[in-house]
Amino acid sequence: MSEAKDIPVHALERLRGLRREGHPGGIFTSDFSVNEFLLVRKAGFEPIGLCVGSCIYHLGIQYGSWNQNQELGVLSQAMYEARELAMTRMREEATSMGADGIVGVELTVKRLEWDTHILEFMAIGTGVVHAKGHPGFKGPKGQPFTSDLSGQDFWTLLHAGYRPLEMVMGSCVYHVAHQGIMRSLGNVGRNVEMTNFSQALYDAREIAMERMQNEAIEADAEGVVGVDLHEGSHNWQPHVIEFFAVGTAVTPISTEQDASVIPDPQLVLSVNT
Amino acid sequence: MSWFDNLFGTVGAGPLVSAADMQRQAEWKSFLQQQRLPSFVEARLRAAASGRTPWVATMSPAELGLARARGIRPVTMVSGTCWFHYGWSWTEGHGQGWREALARLKEEAAAAGANAVLDVKMRKIQLAIGDSMDFTLVGTAVRIDALPAGNDPAVATVPALEFLRLVEADIVPVGIAIGARYDYLNPTFSLSGIRIDGTTRPFTSTPLPELGRFWEGIRRYALVDLHQDAQRQGNGVLAHTHLGQLFKIEQGDDNPPRFLGRHIVIGTVIDTSRATGGIPYEIRAVVDMRDDLSPLTNPPVSGHNAYPVREQEGAI
Numbered sequence: 001m002s003e004a005k006d007i008p009v010h011a012l013e014r015l016r017g018l019r020r021e022g023h024p025g026g027i028f029t030s031d032f033s034v035n036e037f038l039l040v041r042k043a044g045f046e047p048i049g050l051c052v053g054s055c056i057y058h059l060g061i062q063y064g065s066w067n068q069n070q071e072l073g074v075l076s077q078a079m080y081e082a083r084e085l086a087m088t089r090m091r092e093e094a095t096s097m098g099a100d101g102i103v104g105v106e107l108t109v110k111r112l113e114w115d116t117h118i119l120e121f122m123a124i125g126t127g128v129v130h131a132k133g134h135p136g137f138k139g140p141k142g143q144p145f146t147s148d149l150s151g152q153d154f155w156t157l158l159h160a161g162y163r164p165l166e167m168v169m170g171s172c173v174y175h176v177a178h179q180g181i182m183r184s185l186g187n188v189g190r191n192v193e194m195t196n197f198s199q200a201l202y203d204a205r206e207i208a209m210e211r212m213q214n215e216a217i218e219a220d221a222e223g224v225v226g227v228d229l230h231e232g233s234h235n236w237q238p239h240v241i242e243f244f245a246v247g248t249a250v251t252p253i254s255t256e257q258d259a260s261v262i263p264d265p266q267l268v269l270s271v272n273t
Numbered sequence: 274m275s276w277f278d279n280l281f282g283t284v285g286a287g288p289l290v291s292a293a294d295m296q297r298q299a300e301w302k303s304f305l306q307q308q309r310l311p312s313f314v315e316a317r318l319r320a321a322a323s324g325r326t327p328w329v330a331t332m333s334p335a336e337l338g339l340a341r342a343r344g345i346r347p348v349t350m351v352s353g354t355c356w357f358h359y360g361w362s363w364t365e366g367h368g369q370g371w372r373e374a375l376a377r378l379k380e381e382a383a384a385a386g387a388n389a390v391l392d393v394k395m396r397k398i399q400l401a402i403g404d405s406m407d408f409t410l411v412g413t414a415v416r417i418d419a420l421p422a423g424n425d426p427a428v429a430t431v432p433a434l435e436f437l438r439l440v441e442a443d444i445v446p447v448g449i450a451i452g453a454r455y456d457y458l459n460p461t462f463s464l465s466g467i468r469i470d471g472t473t474r475p476f477t478s479t480p481l482p483e484l485g486r487f488w489e490g491i492r493r494y495a496l497v498d499l500h501q502d503a504q505r506q507g508n509g510v511l512a513h514t515h516l517g518q519l520f521k522i523e524q525g526d527d528n529p530p531r532f533l534g535r536h537i538v539i540g541t542v543i544d545t546s547r548a549t550g551g552i553p554y555e556i557r558a559v560v561d562m563r564d565d566l567s568p569l570t571n572p573p574v575s576g577h578n579a580y581p582v583r584e585q586e587g588a589i
Contacts, residue, residue: 069298153334160338176400190360191369194405197356199301201398201407205352206314209329213317216327223328225337227350229411231398241398249327267438268559 030126036151043155045128053090053123057082064175069200075173082121090123094144099127101145116235147248162250169246170211174204176239208243221249321349322386336433344418351414353378358405364455364535370408382426387414389427430541448506448542452499455535458487495536512540
């Protein structure tokens with residue numbers, strides 16, 4: 001702890017206190033790589049411990065009408081709630097550690113071999129505190145912030161004049177209608193758009209996006225960075241697809257730096273290829 | 274969770290479709306037929322354009338910072354999808370499908386007041402239905418302050434960081450060009466002198482000129498098609514996706530087999546002035562000391578998943 005002499009006494013006390021709770025001997029845990037660790041520290045934060053939230057969830061059964069494009073609300077809600085539960089539990093652990101936030105959150109869904117209706121949701125990330133005890137980095141409602149950005153991206157985000165608020169997400173499980181045999185016969189030998197399928201993808205994606213955006217509005221964010229929008233199927237019938245949008249809601253740091261002071265990156269060429 | 278409860282109300286297990294859902298479906302239908310954005314999509318895009326709702330971007334924090342420094346503001350994510358049935362021609366169907374998706378992506382971007390769409394990815398979902406595929410483009414619509422808002426936003430398949438590098442070097446990525454060609458070959462054998470159907474094989478090593486010419490012709494035509502498509506949009510194309518397939522079609526014992534060749538080339542169209550060159554930065558040569566994964570020596574996967582050029586694991 002070579003930086004210890006720069007840190008005010010009250011902050012040191014606070015850090016010590018945090019480390020005591022569940023972390024005897026002042027040892028922190030983290031899944032940071034070396035570079036991540038260095039950059040999180042450079043950003044002025046200290047890791048205090050890995051935060052985990054997990055949720056094993058039994059998904060109810062819902063069938064769509066064979067020839068109907070529709071959202072499967074039971075499944076959408078289940079997928080959302082299970083992720084939310086895992087995230088909430090992770091955040092609770094961070095709160096009990098006294099963390100200001102969690103960086104590098106990984107949110108995963110795993111199938112279990114022995115039951116196709118049971119999914120395991122897990123959220124894991126490293127709880128961090130501001131090294132000098134700055135109170136301005138919390139997430140919405142004074143809770144720890146959450147972010148799926150890596151340690152490197154966390155440093156870069158702060159340098160771009162933003163801080164993370166929380167991971168926002170939107171989920172929509174959708175049943176894509178089957179096409180009737182007469183309709184299919186009509187398309188034989190023709191190049192045509194299958195509008196009912198286009199429509200299903202549009203509708204499902206739009207719903208997932210709207211939900212993610214609503215979360216960002218609730219979090220009072222300026223924007224959502226690093227959004228990933230993807231499709232997946234979790235042991236469902238072939239025509240059932242989940243669209244899932246996830247990203248980190250951000251807000252400008254109150255003492256926002258002028259855009260002109262953001263440094264230009266240097267271009268490098270690796271010569272050992 | 275509160276908004277979720279509001280949205281769903283009491284959720285029943287039955288597949289009932291509410292009146293609001295029916296209304297939504299009807300709006301989608303008229304959008305696909307008449308190219309008029311559904312009211313709720315338009316409302317979302319307009320709200321994003323005016324800044325009333327948070328912006329949404331696929332950008333990384335580094336890209337966000339640089340974009341801000343260059344007067345580029347993220348607006349929202351936009352998409353274009355066309356599920357296309359290629360009953361007549363698989364190859365031409367792919368061209369048609371992508372071009373339609375591109376037009377729809379641009380329509381959404383224009384409604385969001387954007388003058389460019391960055392980080393456009395070509396995607397498809399894993400659902401095979403007969404001779405059809407969904408052609409989906411997803412990207413981040415941005416507002417470039419230095420340029421006027423227009424109805425014809427530039428479409429760039431490169432992420433924001435690369436877009437900025439290119440623009441600074443006076444190269445503007447403007448669109449996506451597709452070249453596609455297919456053909457059948459009924460081998461004559463007399464020309465080649467070699468039975469390429471495999472019934473008689475010579476013991477000598479020898480090229481198969483007829484099949485070779487056929488295949489080369491398909492690739493050349495596809496590139497000509499790409500050239501023409503690019504010409505409509507800009508003055509250069511960086512082709513990043515090539516997919517060629519050559520099939521042998523058995524025709525029963527009495528007839529010789531036929532061959533089907535098809536080739537698709539897709540690239541990013543750029544517009545650049547020929548006069549100037551170079552980039553306004555020094556380039557430093559560095560030795561990367563890492564043994565394994567390095568972003569310098571191992572470029573990240575592109576995120577396109579429409580063609581099996583780079584297979585990758587996607588969803589969580």
